[in-house]
Structure formats: C-alpha cells, structure tokens
Amino acid sequence: MRAYILRRLILLVPMLLGASxxxxxxxxxxxxxxxxxxxRLSKVPPTPQALAEARxxxxxxxxxxxxxxxxxxxxxxxxxxxxxxxxxPVLPDLLHFLPATLELAALALAFTLAVSVPMxxxxxxxxxxxxxxxxxLVAFLGVSVPNFWLGFLLVVxxxxxxxxxxxxxxxxxxxxxxxxxSVAFMSLAINARLLRASMLEVAGQRHVRYALLRGLPPRRVxxxxxxxxxxxxxxxxxxxxxxxxxxxxLVIESIFGWPGVGRYAVSAILNRDYPVIQAFTLMMxxxxxxxxxxxxxxxALADPRIRQTPEEPA
Amino acid sequence: MYSRRSVLGLPLAGVLLSLPLPVRARSPSPxxxxxAWAQNVGPLNPHLYAPNQxxxxxxxxxxxxxxxxxxxxxxxxxSAWEVSQDGRDYTFTLREDVRFSNxxxxxxxxxxxxxxxxxxxxxxxxxxxxxxxxxxxxxLAPFTLRLRLKDPYYPALQELALPRxxxxxxxxxxxxxxxxxxxxxxxxxxxxVLAETSLGEHDIFTxxxxxxxxxxxxxxxxxxxxxxxxxxxxxxxxxxxxxVYGLDGPLSPDTFAELARSGQFTTGLSAPMxxxxxxxxxxxxxxxxxxxxxxxNHAVDKDMMIETVLHGTEQRADTLFAPxxxxxxxxxxxxxxxxxxxxxxxxxxxWEETAPGAPRRKAGQDLLLELCFVGTDxxxxxxxxxxxxxxxxxxxxxxxxxxxESSIYARQRDGRFDMIFNRTWGAPYDPHAFLxxxxxxxxxxxxxxxxxxxKAEIDAKIETVLTSTDPEQRQAxxxxxxxxxxxxxxxxxxxxxxxxxxxxxxxxxxxxxxxxSEIPFERxxxxxx
Numbered sequence: 001m002r003a004y005i006l007r008r009l010i011l012l013v014p015m016l017l018g019a020s021x022x023x024x025x026x027x028x029x030x031x032x033x034x035x036x037x038x039x040r041l042s043k044v045p046p047t048p049q050a051l052a053e054a055r056x057x058x059x060x061x062x063x064x065x066x067x068x069x070x071x072x073x074x075x076x077x078x079x080x081x082x083x084x085x086x087x088x089p090v091l092p093d094l095l096h097f098l099p100a101t102l103e104l105a106a107l108a109l110a111f112t113l114a115v116s117v118p119m120x121x122x123x124x125x126x127x128x129x130x131x132x133x134x135x136x137l138v139a140f141l142g143v144s145v146p147n148f149w150l151g152f153l154l155v156v157x158x159x160x161x162x163x164x165x166x167x168x169x170x171x172x173x174x175x176x177x178x179x180x181x182s183v184a185f186m187s188l189a190i191n192a193r194l195l196r197a198s199m200l201e202v203a204g205q206r207h208v209r210y211a212l213l214r215g216l217p218p219r220r221v222x223x224x225x226x227x228x229x230x231x232x233x234x235x236x237x238x239x240x241x242x243x244x245x246x247x248x249x250l251v252i253e254s255i256f257g258w259p260g261v262g263r264y265a266v267s268a269i270l271n272r273d274y275p276v277i278q279a280f281t282l283m284m285x286x287x288x289x290x291x292x293x294x295x296x297x298x299x300a301l302a303d304p305r306i307r308q309t310p311e312e313p314a
Numbered sequence: 315m316y317s318r319r320s321v322l323g324l325p326l327a328g329v330l331l332s333l334p335l336p337v338r339a340r341s342p343s344p345x346x347x348x349x350a351w352a353q354n355v356g357p358l359n360p361h362l363y364a365p366n367q368x369x370x371x372x373x374x375x376x377x378x379x380x381x382x383x384x385x386x387x388x389x390x391x392x393s394a395w396e397v398s399q400d401g402r403d404y405t406f407t408l409r410e411d412v413r414f415s416n417x418x419x420x421x422x423x424x425x426x427x428x429x430x431x432x433x434x435x436x437x438x439x440x441x442x443x444x445x446x447x448x449x450x451x452x453x454l455a456p457f458t459l460r461l462r463l464k465d466p467y468y469p470a471l472q473e474l475a476l477p478r479x480x481x482x483x484x485x486x487x488x489x490x491x492x493x494x495x496x497x498x499x500x501x502x503x504x505x506x507v508l509a510e511t512s513l514g515e516h517d518i519f520t521x522x523x524x525x526x527x528x529x530x531x532x533x534x535x536x537x538x539x540x541x542x543x544x545x546x547x548x549x550x551x552x553x554x555x556x557x558v559y560g561l562d563g564p565l566s567p568d569t570f571a572e573l574a575r576s577g578q579f580t581t582g583l584s585a586p587m588x589x590x591x592x593x594x595x596x597x598x599x600x601x602x603x604x605x606x607x608x609x610x611n612h613a614v615d616k617d618m619m620i621e622t623v624l625h626g627t628e629q630r631a632d633t634l635f636a637p638x639x640x641x642x643x644x645x646x647x648x649x650x651x652x653x654x655x656x657x658x659x660x661x662x663x664x665w666e667e668t669a670p671g672a673p674r675r676k677a678g679q680d681l682l683l684e685l686c687f688v689g690t691d692x693x694x695x696x697x698x699x700x701x702x703x704x705x706x707x708x709x710x711x712x713x714x715x716x717x718x719e720s721s722i723y724a725r726q727r728d729g730r731f732d733m734i735f736n737r738t739w740g741a742p743y744d745p746h747a748f749l750x751x752x753x754x755x756x757x758x759x760x761x762x763x764x765x766x767x768x769k770a771e772i773d774a775k776i777e778t779v780l781t782s783t784d785p786e787q788r789q790a791x792x793x794x795x796x797x798x799x800x801x802x803x804x805x806x807x808x809x810x811x812x813x814x815x816x817x818x819x820x821x822x823x824x825x826x827x828x829x830x831s832e833i834p835f836e837r838x839x840x841x842x843x
Contacts, residue, residue, distance in 0.1 A: 030718070032718055032720035032721055032724070033720065033724060036720050036723060036724060037720045040719070040720060040723060041364055042363055042364050047440075047441075047754065047756055048755075048756065085364060085365060086356075086364075086365045087364065087365055088365075093513070096513055096514075097513075097514060152544065152548075155548055156548075159548065159552050160548065160551050160552055163552070166552075166554075167545075167548045167549065167552045167554065168540070168545060168548070168549060168554060169515075169538075169554070170515070254541055254542045254545070255542060255544070255545055256545070257538070257539070257540050257542075257545055257549075259512075259513070259514035259515045259539070260514075263514065263541060264514065266541075267353070267541055270690065272718065272719075272720055
C-alpha cells in the first residue's frame with residue numbers, strides 16, 4: 001500500500017510537468033498577442049513603441065521554450081508573475097481566494113454525500129415505489145438543470161421573494177446554503193442514482209441471497225453485504241464529482257458574489273490575463289490529481305481485492 | 315431483496331431549507347451608501363492606471379479645475395487662472411483652505427511635487443497630449459503655480475480636469491521621491507477617504523473631515539465587488555446595495571427597463587456621454603465605394619435597434635459626435651433611415667441586384683462585407699445581427715466575425731475589417747483627443763480613413779486645430795473636419811451611449827457626472843431618515 005502511494009506521488013512529477021507545458025503552449029496558440037493584452041489591461045494605448053517595450057518586459061521576444069523554462073523556473077520558487085489586469089503578484093492572491101473556494105467545494109461535497117447516500121439507499125429499498133420515483137425525478141432534474149440557472153432560481157425564490165436567505169456575499173453560515181445547493185445538486189442526483197443501481201445489482205447476487213436464506217436480519221445483510229460492495233462505484237464517481245464541483249464553484253462564485261478563486265479566474269479568462277490563467281490552471285491540475293489519488297487510496301482501502309492484489313512486476 | 319419491502323426511512327438532508335433565517339439586511343447605518351462595482355478600486359495611486367478605478371480616484375483626489383457639462387471648466391483646487399498671450403503659460407491661484415485628508419496643507423509646492431512626479435513617468439502618460447506638452451511646473455508664490463507648455467495647447471484645462479494623472483496626493487506619501495513605483499497611502503484632498511479594502515469583497519470610503527467643499531450628505535460609501543450584472547440587479551432587489559451606476563452596462567438593458575417598470579427604484583439615464591459607431595473602412599473591399607458607405611448609413615433603422623436590443627437606454631446617433639459635445643453642434647444633415655434611397659445609391663453606382671435578399675454584384679465582385687465585433691459582448695452581437703438583417707434588405711451581404719477582444723483590437727490596429735464597432739472617448743476627450751488619435755496608425759479611425767483622398771489634409775488640420783489659439787478658427791476647423799467625415803460617410807453612427815443609474819428611493823434624486831469616469835457621490839441628497 002505504501003509503495004503504491006509512493007509510486008503515485010512520484011508519477012505526479014512528470015504529470016505536472018506535462019500539464020504545465022500544455023497549459024503554457026495552449027494559451028500561446030491562440031490568436032491573441034499577450035503584449036497587446038497586457039497593454040489593453042493596463043489601459044495603455046498600444047503604440048508600436050509601447051508594444052515593443054511590453055514584449056521585452058514580458059520576455060515575449062525570447063524563444064517560446066525559453067519563455068516556458070523561465071516561467072517554470074520562477075514558478076518552482078513560488079513566483080507566478082504579476083497579473084496584467086490587477087498588477088499584483090498572482091500567487092498571494094490565488095492563496096488569498098483559495099480558502100473560500102475550498103470551503104464552498106468541501107461543503108458541497110459533504111452535502112452531496114449527506115443527501116445522496118440516504119436517498120440512494122431509500123430509493124433502492126423502495127424500488128419502483130414513490131420514494132424511488134422522487135429520487136428519479138431529482139436525478140432527472142439534477143442532470144438537466146445547469147447549476148448557474150439553478151443558482152439564479154434559488155436566489156429568486158429564497159432571497160428575492162421569500163427573503164429567507166442572503167443572495168450573495170460570504171457572511172455566516174446562512175450565506176453558504178444557496179451556493180452549496182447550486183453546486184451540489186447535479187452531483188448528488190447522479191450519486192444517488194448510482195448508489196441505487198449499484199445496490200440493486202449487488203442485491204441480486206448470490207451471496208446476498210444466501211445470506212438472506214441463512215436467516216440473517218435484512219438490515220445486517222444490507223449493511224455488511226450489499227452496501228460494502230455497492231460503495232465502490234460511488235467512491236470512483238465521487239472522485240469525479242470533486243472535479244465537477246470545483247468547476248461548478250467557479251461559475252457559482254460569480255453569481256453569489258462569493259470571494260473565491262473562481263471569480264478571480266473567470267475574470268482572468270475573460271481578460272486573457274495570462275499569468276493568472278496559467279497559475280490557476282496549474283493549481284487546479286494539482287488539486288484534481290491529488291483528489292483522484294485520495295479516491296484511489298480510499299478505493300483500495302474499501303476493496304480488499306485491490307488491496308490484496310500482489311504488486312505486479314514493474 | 316428490496317422489491318417487496320416498505321420501510322419509511324431515512325431523512326432527507328433538505329432540512330437545511332426548512333430553517334428560515336431572517337436575513338433581509340438593512341443598510342449597516344443609514345448614512346452609508348452601498349454601491350456595486352465590478353472589481354476592487356485598487357491601491358488608488360492618482361498617477362497610475364489599471365487596476366486603479368477612475369471613479370474612485372475621482373472620489374479621493376481633486377484636480378485643479380472641474381470639467382462642466384458644457385465643455386468649459388470651473389474652479390476646483392485652483393480658484394482662478396490666467397493664460398499668457400502666447401497660450402504657453404498657465405498660472406493658477408490655488409485655494410488656501412485646502413488640506414489633505416491627513417491634515418497636511420495643500421499648496422503650490424505640493425502641487426508642483428505632484429506634477430513633477432507625473433512628468434517623471436512621462437512615457438506612461440504619452441497617450442495624453444498634455445503630458446507631452448508640459449515642460450515644467452514652477453512655484454511662483456506659496457499658493458501660485460505656473461505650468462509651462464511647449465506649444466499653445468487649447469485643451470490643457472480640460473485635460474487637467476481628468477481623473478488621472480493630474481491630481482494630487484500628499485507628497486509625504488511618495489515612495490522613492492515619486493509615485494511611479496507606488497504610494498504609501500492614498501491621501502488626497504477629495505470628499506472621501508479610502509478607509510478599508512477587502513480583496514474581492516468590498517472597499518469602504520468615509521467622509522474626509524478636512525474636505526474644503528460642501529460636506530457630502532452620506533457618511534460613507536461602501537463599494538461591494540460584484541462582477542456579474544445579474545448579481546447587481548439581485549443585490550438591488552434584495553436590499554444589498556442602494557445604487558448601481560455606470561456607462562458600460564452596469565446592468566443589462568432589459569434589466570434596467572424591468573427595474574424602471576417595477577416602480578420600486580429611481581432610475582435615470584445621463585445626457586449622451588459617448589458615441590457608439592461602426593468605422594467603415596475606406597481602404598478595403600467594397601466599403602472603398604462612397605456609394606456603399608452612404609447606402610449603409612441609409613439602410614439601418616437605428617430606432618428599431620434601440621427599442622429592441624437597448625430597451626431605450628441609449629439615444630439615436632446621426633453624427634459622429636452628439637450636439638452637446640463642444641464644437642460639434644454644426645447642423646449636419648442626418649442620412650436618415652431610407653432603404654429605397656440606399657438601393658438607388660447602390661444601383662446608380664453599378665451594384666446590380668442578383669436575387670432578392672442576395673448580395674448585389676459589380677464587376678464580378680459580390681457586395682459582401684465583414685463586420686467584426688467582440689464575440690462575448692452580447693449587446694454587440696445582437697446589434698450586429700440586426701445590422702446584418704437590415705443591410706441584407708438593400709442587397710448588402712454581411713459576414714459576422716465575433717472574436718476575442720484582443721483579436722478585435724488587433725484588427726483595429728492593422729485595418730483588417732470592412733466594418734468594426736468603435737467608440738468615441740467621451741468628455742472631456744471629445745472632440746479634441748479623439749480627433750488627435752485619428753492620426754495614429756494603431757487606431758481603427760486612422761485605418762478606416764486611410765482610403766480617403768484627403769487623409770493627409772485631414773491629419774494636418776487636426777494638428778492645426780489642437781494648437782490653435784483663436785476660438786473662431788478652431789470652430790471653423792472642427793466644422794470642416796466633422797463635415798468631411800460626415801460627407802465621406804466614414805462612420806455609421808449608431809447610438810449615443812448614456813450612463814445609467816438605478817437606486818433605491820431613499821437615495822433621492824439621481825445626479826450624473828459631466829465625465830463618464832466620475833460618479834458624484836458627494837452631490838447625492840438622500841431623503842431624511
């Protein structure tokens with residue numbers, strides 16, 4: 001197990017290097033000129049002289065590989081450059097905004113699990129009855145309703161008409177409720193559906209029937225024989241939901257005036273603020289990869305078949 | 315095992331929703347105005363640009379003179395001024411009762427230090443002609459300041475009124491003897507003091523206790539960061555902000571119309587601030603033909619565009635500058651919406667109809683034009699689609715090219731467009747600074763005018779008008795230039811953009827600044843209580 005984790009961690013290095021190169025090159029393949037973007041965002045008229053100065057200052061007159069290595073070298077020392085639009089160092093600002101985003105994403109994840117697991121079990125127990133139909137309806141809505149639209153809808157109902165919850169800002173637990181629901185809705189719908197299907201599948205297997213025939217109490221069979229097997233696809237899916245959630249949070253933050261990294265990144269993308277986009281994307285890759293690693297480890301812990309597979313020869 | 319069992323079961327965590335929390339917030343204190351803006355106001359260095367927000371620089375720092383709606387200037391930090399005979403020396407008598415918000419005195423020495431700090435970074439301000447013109451600032455007496463110019467430059471006073479860079483920070487806040495590398499704290503002489511900044515959340519301004527002018531009615535202004543226009547509308551409706559104000563779509567036009575209809579808010583539109591137009595390229599494709607450019611001007615129904623896309627939030631533009639712009643009220647005859655006239659112009663010039671709705675042809679060439687706009691700008695896209703439909707009716711085919719902002723900028727610079735969205739600069743830059751920029755190859759106007767036979771003459775006349783000392787000669791030159799642009803149909807003026815303001819009724823009557831970059835919070839008169 002330890003060797004497995006270690007190997008996965010070592011694999012991170014080439015993966016991040018590759019990701020950073022792709023991120024860097026993709027931005028530069030676009031039709032726009034970073035020097036021009038820099039001047040536009042600094043509100044300097046782009047005279048030929050100003051453009052030439054900006055190119056030199058930003059190192060755009062160097063070969064692209066040199067530019068990349070330069071960026072990478074400084075990035076390794078924690079310096080991701082200065083935002084074109086805000087004229088502030090990128091990394092401290094990213095770290096300033098990150099906690100608010102993680103707070104939202106983590107709560108959304110917790111909310112997803114807290115709702116989807118009971119709902120999935122409930123739906124499976126009452127297959128094709130009304131609880132199952134409700135869960136089906138929720139799943140149907142969840143995958144069809146875009147999160148930003150749901151966000152506005154919740155605001156209109158609970159803030160504008162009923163006045164129960166704050167529509168925006170980050171002030172106390174009440175201000176978390178609407179953004180968390182908006183972000184989590186799709187994932188919880190999928191998760192509940194997945195758990196239900198998985199439970200029904202496992203419930204039909206021989207070992208479960210046998211357990212029931214042995215006269216074990218159904219709840220115990222459910223807990224020890226059905227759920228333990230039905231978890232596995234849900235754990236994998238949760239890993240993917242973390243990515244979805246972080247993506248969802250980015251959009252939702254703009255709607256709810258949530259001072260997180262998403263709003264910072266979305267305006268950077270609209271502005272083509274290269275240093276911010278690069279640093280932000282790379283940070284997301286790191287978070288994403290780490291989350292997947294954690295999920296894989298959890299998977300191994302949950303499933304003895306994986307854990308006990310002897311290490312294959314390299 | 316589950317198909318036959320019925321157990322009423324596990325609670326849904328939807329309980330969250332069943333706990334109503336009373337949160338409808340009132341203003342933190344009745345004397346604070348809550349305002350929404352897309353981003354933080356920045357470090358508020360008066361002599362630098364982005365990310366400093368101009369409206370906030372205007373709140374904290376004063377200029378020597380104040381720009382007025384009629385294009386003239388009124389006293390501000392300078393109570394009086396004299397211009398020498400040759401138009402090169404400006405001598406200002408400064409008010410003697412002005413203090414910075416930290417209590418330090420504002421005098422000619424402080425003013426000179428600021429002008430010097432701006433000139434120490436001259437290259438950065440080269441876009442502003444006044445920064446190139448000032449050769450030096452001199453202290454003649456404790457409260458007398460003289461600025462010397464290279465040439466007589468008539469818009470000097472107007473450009474001194476701008477929110478940046480000729481405004482004044484306490485010299486004690488300079489870093490390394492200047493301001494180009496930052497300032498210690500934003501200490502100005504204006505009505506407001508920046509008290510607190512919270513990144514991505516808000517900026518808080520309080521009243522400047524030392525302000526020399528009439529004290530503002532509000533105790534403070536809280537600027538909340540809200541980048542999304544829909545969020546701002548919701549914030550108004552849920553009493554999270556008191557006012558939204560701005561020129562570049564602080565709210566979408568339909569939201570503005572809806573809020574106005576609701577009757578719950580005070581809404582208002584300013585006088586024309588800038589002109590939104592299309593530059594028609596006289597140096598490329600079919601728009602080389604005068605007949606085509608004039609036909610475009612006749613073919614477009616701007617009133618329909620204003621009604622449908624803009625919900626009445628802007629006014630129809632018939633000329634490059636609105637009549638309220640200095641020197642621009644010269645009675646030019648509008649082209650007027652007349653599709654038949656447009657068809658006749660094209661027919662007479664040899665652009666033959668092929669099939670109804672299809673582009674006309676002349677000498678084997680299709681009458682097909684490329685219209686370039688910023689693809690993410692929903693309003694520009696809607697306008698472009700209307701233009702496409704209306705031009706098709708007279709036989710002009712339009713290909714829409716929606717691209718990223720920087721690509722559109724690049725096209726403006728190198729002339730890769732037949733038609734492109736363009737904007738004048740607004741007060742106090744119109745008309746002088748906008749015309750001045752027409753001489754620079756990096757501007758869409760220069761590129762669009764390049765095919766005019768008299769382009770060289772136009773540029774020479776612009777040069778002359780900027781240094782003319784005789785107001786009558788100046789008016790004559792402007793009349794000549796603006797008439798040429800109009801006759802040659804280099805532009806399709808679309809609308810005069812206006813600033814929009816929406817506020818809760820408690821804010822009282824809405825007031826608009828003379829410059830689009832200023833928001834006159836200090837002139838608001840909230841209702842008692």
